[in-house]
Amino acid sequence: MSTTQLDSKSYGQYNAKAYSAGSPTSPLAPTIIARRDPGEQDVRLEILFCGICHSDLHQVRNEWSVMPTVYPCIPGHEIIGRVTHVGSAVTKFKPGDIAAVGCLVDSDGSCPECHAGLE
Numbered sequence: 001m002s003t004t005q006l007d008s009k010s011y012g013q014y015n016a017k018a019y020s021a022g023s024p025t026s027p028l029a030p031t032i033i034a035r036r037d038p039g040e041q042d043v044r045l046e047i048l049f050c051g052i053c054h055s056d057l058h059q060v061r062n063e064w065s066v067m068p069t070v071y072p073c074i075p076g077h078e079i080i081g082r083v084t085h086v087g088s089a090v091t092k093f094k095p096g097d098i099a100a101v102g103c104l105v106d107s108d109g110s111c112p113e114c115h116a117g118l119e
Contacts, residue, residue: 013037020072024062031072040089045081045099052076055103077103 013036020031038044056075058064079101083093093099109115 018074019076020074021060022072024060024069028060028075031074033074038085038087040087042087043083043090043093043099044085045079045101046084047079047081048098049080050076051078053078077101 014034015032016035018031018033019028020033021028052075056077059067059069060073060075062069081099081101083095083097083099085095086093
């Protein structure tokens, strides 16, 4: 099975495995992506499970005209993983913890939902 190498000029500290689609009609294929090392507020996960739902399929197939797909596209946004590294400012997680990642990440904490504890 061949893999596609995704190049990223702003990353490159370590490689991660993923599955990507190269076009709206291509199947998902093994891919290696370059990732930056975690920053002081970041958590690195070993992904154990990742869901692919209808929204991922629409994105892969470039069916949303308001949000054109950039290829290669790596679908999946409902993730369960094991914490492997935490940044120096992280207080809620430690290596070995199991964590979930929803479809919305990296908020700035300023919206009403965040203030209500719903982020």
